Amino acid sequence: MSKIKAIGTVSATEKNPNTCDEFTFWLGNDVKISPFDIVKVENKISGQASTTYGVVEEIYHITDSPGHISNYVSSDFGVIGAESFTKKLSLTYAKASVIDNNNENYMPVPDGSIVYPADAEDIKNALGLLKEDDKKAIPGGLLKTSNGVSVPIMYNSDFVLGPEGAHLNISGISGLATKTSYAMFMLKAIQERTDDTAIIILNVKGDDLLRIDREGNLNADRRNQWKAFNINCEPFKNVHYFYPYMRMRGTDNVCSNTSLDSSVLKEQFADGIAKNYIYTFSEDKSKIELLMSNIDDPNWTLEAIFNFIETSIEFDDDDMNWDSFKSKVKEYANGKKAKSGDDKSQILVQSWKRFSRLIATSIQNDIFQNSKSGDPSRAQVHLSKEVSKINTGDVLVIDIAKLNEQLQCMVFGDVIKTVYDLKHGEYADERDAASIPKKIIIFVDELNKYAPKESPKNSPILNYLLEITERGRSEGIILFSAEQFRSAVHDRIKGNCSTNIYGRTNAIEISKPDYRYIPKVYSNMMTRLDKGDLIIEHPVFKTLLKVSFPYPPYELPNK
């Protein structure tokens, strides 16, 4: 420790003693530290030397003045900038939270002990980080301290992708928190570092994630940032894009409902890595309930209608399409069936009327086709079928940005249901269980849309998400999610995420109970984080960490 320059001395007082969990130290003159810096102190007890590591939580500056009045008096009674020969007695001190001791000594750090900044090795030991080349290491970002030390932070994959822990949630204000960029960094690292995972990404905004297989225009500095993690600065591999089908309009000759530039889109179709998804009645009848997953159904009438549609022979016609389905529903809605005595649903006409209205507005989009086209230029596919064919190493990007909220829910629900069914052997007839990727990661933004805090209890999407988050880690279904406000997400969903990432947010959000367990200085810091800085919480790390991460290696939209 003597070779590194000391930064301060531990101080314990009557009113502010040191404890097993924290200690205070005053800083030398001209010493600069920041919250989240790691420091170390020798802690000798019973003749045994050990080192206690702490993370700086808060920094204070005090003088010997008991109040502002005294400071006012000391400035010659209110002279701004009053010059004095003697500097007021003042000091800067910091409070650090104990994160580790290398000899299992948890006695409070004694007063007078010298404090040193931790170097890279110290930080890795103190935090219990895996080495960069460890098989289970997944890069989580770069930790930078005030004394210029940079340490790549490595997650333990057992706690990100299971079985010990799983699921990752990122929260923060749009545009500032870089949630998507961080998630993509993690996914890129996972694609590089693992050989048993597949990834499904839902693009919810513009064309942000629709070029992830194309080389980005990074300068040398940004490329070098990836070296710290031993990851190649390359775009994603084995990417397939799925766009909502749209009838051809204009002169572009594209039939994808997307914001992506048509030239890029055409390239993707030409390369065979893009398809347009549709929904037909015969194939996707069971997804109707997903269409209405965010509609309140307190009396379970919609549930009853879904059950009736699933089981009744009235709707079991193989030739039925959306148009004929709507007509059939109308028969129930206008009371025709009831009047004729053919209504076996035992569901009130009013309920059928409501259902009919909902259906009529919902299935007007072009993705609802009466039948699949054979024209290769339309490249129509059933999304669930494509997802069920996912292989290890694949990255499926499903664009839902231009769909309305209800359809987005349906598509998302379709994806997670398919993955769930795939993992539960529902596709055993179509593929060998060994060929199914061991782990499938689903990344979705705006999780609060699919699992809001006040979700209808019978929401099928919510139920699937609860299944995934509560049991998915042992089944190999991993959810990576993001939202603006963590407090808007269902408690059980976010509670089951073992890794939580916090980007820049606002003061109202940090006042919510979700942030109660976070030390005040850290939650306050969340309102001031720079773009690209995040605070991470992971079960293996003994404290919250502030990290930055590299620029995305793929092409980004021009803004």
Added chain:
Amino acid sequence: MGGLLRKYMEKKKITLFEQNRVNLDSYFFEPFQEISENYDTSKIFETDKIGTKKKLPLLPRPLTNFSFFMDGSRKVYKIGDIITPENRFMPVIAGQVCAGCCYRDEAGHMHKHMLEKQNYLMLSDAINEEDFEYIKHGYERDMKDRLPLRVEKYRFDKLKDDKPANTAIAVIQSFMHDLELSILDRMVASNVLTPESMLILDGALQFLPSKIKNPDIFYNVIGVSKSFNPNLTKLMKNKMHIGTLLSKLEFAERTPVIKMKSSDEKLTFGVWYVRIRDIYRRGDPLDGIVKIEKLALKDELDNDGFDSVLIDTISSSLIGERVPTCHGKDERWANHLYPVYLTEKMVKSSFMSDIYFANLF
């Protein structure tokens, strides 16, 4: 803990009564530090004729001539009482004495320059001299590892002193001044004091005469007192109380220098007062006033007065020291200089805790 002291006492047939050790600082009321009232008011003791007061200019960027600040402090405790073979009942007093000097660098930061500490056990001189020497040498030797200290005598004079304990405390106080002089001697020997880097000693200088061997060491030293006797009449020709004149001093005004001789007439001092802080913001009319003493050396004695330019420079420097303050931390803040306050803090923080010290005997 009293076992060791009792062992020596009993050998000389002195009965020692131990008691709960008590800190005496709150019992001892410190008098004003004016010992002598030997003032010569026939003429002012400076080169300029300034009347009853003089206004000093406030510089836009104040300058200071002071870089060193000294303070001494002591803590006293009653350890017990003794009955001598001649049936004298006298207290046993212990004390910690500390004197320190701080240096202020050009950036305004204070640093410890020197610190001296000493511990004492005071026994009445009613004890036989040889018995005293026996107790002193034996006890000092045996206590060396636990608490280095000196055993000294005090003489209680019923006509002069009200209580024996106060006599013992006064002796301890004088030991404190000895430490201050010792520090000053060494500072002068190392040539750190200059006219641009003078020393402020907290308190009056006039208690020192009997101890000063070489007055020249006070060339770059002044004594600044934050408390003084406002009822002295001998500073004024018309027997007005000095407090009356001082109450009329405005901010940045000073009185003329008055000549004062030490009680043994061997040394001459220049004494004057300055109001360093604004008057109208406080209730007490003497708030903000400090008393300054400077030893008159050869030049002053030859010219029968201090150079007024020097007095103005010193006074202006002190006015510049008015910020910052120790408001809220010390009741005497209006008359206290902040660097002296910090020096006092340093000195007092060097003491052992009362409970620990008092129970070492």
